Amino acid sequence: VDKKERFTRMTNQRLLLLEHLQESKKHLTIDQLYSAVKPQLPKLSKATVYRNINLLEEEGLVQSLDIGKKEKLYEVASEPHHHFVCDNCNRIIEVNLADIWQIKERIERKYGVKVDSYQLIAKGKCDFCQRH
Amino acid sequence: VDKKERFTRMTNQRLLLLEHLQESKKHLTIDQLYSAVKPQLPKLSKATVYRNINLLEEEGLVQSLDIGKKEKLYEVASEPHHHFVCDNCNRIIEVNLADIWQIKERIERKYGVKVDSYQLIAKGKCDFCQRH
């Protein structure tokens, strides 16, 4: 296995995209990210957003989240954490269960694999929508 | 909340698509499903595959699986189960952990939500690819 060395440059576009993802603390679609950064960088092209997000994801700085809608969501990478999506209002709640890391080990033992990442997506009705 | 009543018909197209999903016991993309059924139904249109899969998913007969690739995968609905995807060879292993159902209850208690479905996707290297 021959790992090709890569050189990447911190361009203004890449920096602003990353910063916006960090500050917004939300899960954003490509389009939302593009619209958010566009005002500060009027010539920004959507192709650049795609290229940078894909690159940042490969590098592990950004994680993608697929909740079954058409578009993926992106967020800055962090501790493995999980998500609950309300089918009614589309709210996303970050889920943390203290001992969920055990799952990784159990999968590895039971199936003889090496788990590098995992994510749990639960869907249903959030607190508010259950009562309305 | 006004639930509109729906009437669906068991057409030959829908039947063959469902049967193929059941028999193949795999996770198929729309395109794979289309190609597989096309020979038996030469006039089959891809629009029909999309329409039927979406409908079957709404009805709960089919589950979709999003492993981060471009296209979704579909399989017949069954017990909640989870998946491991090998980043190297793309093999998909179905994961079953006896007590994983506890997670549902714990999420519900901790976050006050009602969980209707959940799926775990783990990624990494499978047994074979680890050693080659």
Next chain:
DNA sequence: GTGAATGCAAAACTTTTGCATGTAA
């Protein structure tokens, strides 16, 4: 200076839709 990165537009894909026709119930 040099090669990565960008912007733009075109191309490539994936998914949905309008409409006339077919067909299950």
Next chain:
DNA sequence: TTACATGCAAAAGTTTTGCATTCAC
């Protein structure tokens, strides 16, 4: 019979790419 489903083609939407130019290092 009649309303749902299909096939076809066009439309809509998403993501990638070619290429000349710009810019980080």
